[in-house]
Amino acid sequence: MAAKSSDLKLLGGWFSPFATRVKIALNIKGLEYQNFEEDLESKSDLLLRSNPVHKKIPVLIHGEKSICESSIIVEYIDEVWSNGPSILPQDAYDRAIARFWVSYIDDKFLACMKNILGGGEDEDEKKQHFEQLEEVFVRLEEAFNKCRDGKPFFGGNNVGFIDITFGSFLPLIRVIEEINGNKVISDEKFPVLANWAGNFAADSVVVGTLPEIDKLVLFTKALQQKWAAAKAAAK
Amino acid sequence: MAAKSSDLKLLGGWFSPFATRVKIALNIKGLEYQNFEEDLESKSDLLLRSNPVHKKIPVLIHGEKSICESSIIVEYIDEVWSNGPSILPQDAYDRAIARFWVSYIDDKFLACMKNILGGGEDEDEKKQHFEQLEEVFVRLEEAFNKCRDGKPFFGGNNVGFIDITFGSFLPLIRVIEEINGNKVISDEKFPVLANWAGNFAADSVVVGTLPEIDKLVLFTKALQQKWAAAKAAAK
Numbered sequence: 364m365a366a367k368s369s370d371l372k373l374l375g376g377w378f379s380p381f382a383t384r385v386k387i388a389l390n391i392k393g394l395e396y397q398n399f400e401e402d403l404e405s406k407s408d409l410l411l412r413s414n415p416v417h418k419k420i421p422v423l424i425h426g427e428k429s430i431c432e433s434s435i436i437v438e439y440i441d442e443v444w445s446n447g448p449s450i451l452p453q454d455a456y457d458r459a460i461a462r463f464w465v466s467y468i469d470d471k472f473l474a475c476m477k478n479i480l481g482g483g484e485d486e487d488e489k490k491q492h493f494e495q496l497e498e499v500f501v502r503l504e505e506a507f508n509k510c511r512d513g514k515p516f517f518g519g520n521n522v523g524f525i526d527i528t529f530g531s532f533l534p535l536i537r538v539i540e541e542i543n544g545n546k547v548i549s550d551e552k553f554p555v556l557a558n559w560a561g562n563f564a565a566d567s568v569v570v571g572t573l574p575e576i577d578k579l580v581l582f583t584k585a586l587q588q589k590w591a592a593a594k595a596a597a598k
Numbered sequence: 599m600a601a602k603s604s605d606l607k608l609l610g611g612w613f614s615p616f617a618t619r620v621k622i623a624l625n626i627k628g629l630e631y632q633n634f635e636e637d638l639e640s641k642s643d644l645l646l647r648s649n650p651v652h653k654k655i656p657v658l659i660h661g662e663k664s665i666c667e668s669s670i671i672v673e674y675i676d677e678v679w680s681n682g683p684s685i686l687p688q689d690a691y692d693r694a695i696a697r698f699w700v701s702y703i704d705d706k707f708l709a710c711m712k713n714i715l716g717g718g719e720d721e722d723e724k725k726q727h728f729e730q731l732e733e734v735f736v737r738l739e740e741a742f743n744k745c746r747d748g749k750p751f752f753g754g755n756n757v758g759f760i761d762i763t764f765g766s767f768l769p770l771i772r773v774i775e776e777i778n779g780n781k782v783i784s785d786e787k788f789p790v791l792a793n794w795a796g797n798f799a800a801d802s803v804v805v806g807t808l809p810e811i812d813k814l815v816l817f818t819k820a821l822q823q824k825w826a827a828a829k830a831a832a833k
Contacts, residue, residue, distance in 0.1 A: 455677040
């Protein structure tokens with residue numbers, strides 16, 4: 364199925380790893396789309412109408428249809444434009460494994476990100492959060508070794524479902540490294556993931572989709588201040 | 599693809615709504631399987647080996663392959679035995695909608711269940727948790743009206759992905775009603791869901807998969823005591 368750019372609208376935000384996932388999936392399929400930048404402080408009527416349950420980005424609008432939740436959108440894109448390069452593996456078991464790691468990343472990894480970015484200044488707590496993050500990386504390094512079989516991506520020779528899901532968080536990992544002054548995906552500890560991260564960021568379907576780190580650092584610090592103020596006000 | 603019962607093992611537990619999901623999916627496809635009851639206090643080596651990341655039930659073992667996470671298992675069953683009755687809709691957009699509600703149930707509804715069952719005796723807090731649950735039911739009643747188009751199930755004329763996901767929680771909803779002495783899916787407030795719940799429990803693919811309520815009440819009360827003791831010990 365071909366798509367005109369007017370058929371496809373992405374309601375996203377430059378800062379959102381979840382919107383980045385959709386952009387990469389659209390690039391893999393070579394689809395043109397209109398990108399709408401949402402302001403989370405003042406969401407558009409289109410967003411509120413298109414995702415009345417969660418009122419969150421990203422939303423993909425395909426003709427008259429709205430699809431919400433980034434992983435669901437990526438699967439939708441893969442299924443509708445099934446003649447393009449595959450995002451999910453063709454084999455049902457490999458697909459289950461890909462979905463397992465996507466769900467793991469959205470659950471465990473995301474929780475670590477939230478703890479680290481939203482946590483306070485308590486050093487013991489911080490240390491614990493970084494230890495949890497390291498545990499997740501150990502798992503992913505191991506999973507990556509199993510999945511890729513010597514190839515450059517979790518998806519084999521091409522960026523696939525796990526790559527998109529985890530790779531879209533790479534800028535946020537860099538932000539955490541900047542803010543905290545430590546390397547979390549170091550070449551020594553996680554050689555395979557560090558190598559993968561380089562492959563990912565350089566791939567043609569990814570180039571241009573990842574936010575600039577400096578800009579994302581400022582954005583994240585502003586968010587952290589807002590959270591801290593809200594926490595203080597709630598006390 | 600045909601399957602001998604020896605090919606399929608389910609590591610589950612009679613009390614688990616997540617294991618129930620898998621049982622119903624296997625019934626829909628008419629698949630025989632060996633059921634292994636796990637004791638969560640002393641998990642089997644097979645479970646620990648088959649799901650080393652989460653160490654949780656359910657796990658479906660298909661030949662040499664282990665598939666974890668109930669929703670992923672249900673999709674796997676639907677894809678591998680694709681010649682049987684469909685669990686997910688055929689159309690990509692309808693499939694995205696089904697996945698959306700499954701994710702909603704696993705996120706919002708499950709959080710309500712945990713709050714209500716794990717919460718304390720504070721009346722204001724309790725009231726708030728039941729209000730949140732009611733909000734979820736309002737959404738699902740609305741979604742159901744949209745999806746089913748006058749048919750008996752979310753999945754149309756047959757039990758489908760949303761039915762399995764939400765329906766497997768029905769016994770736990772009954773347990774909450776028993777413990778708290780109030781009706782949460784009442785005919786007056788949620789006529790469509792109440793009607794659906796009856797259709798679901800009576801369907802041939804569901805009969806025999808749902809735990810007995812009396813037994814589940816005892817099991818849940820024992821769990822609640824354990825949680826309360828752990829909470830008290832942590833203070």
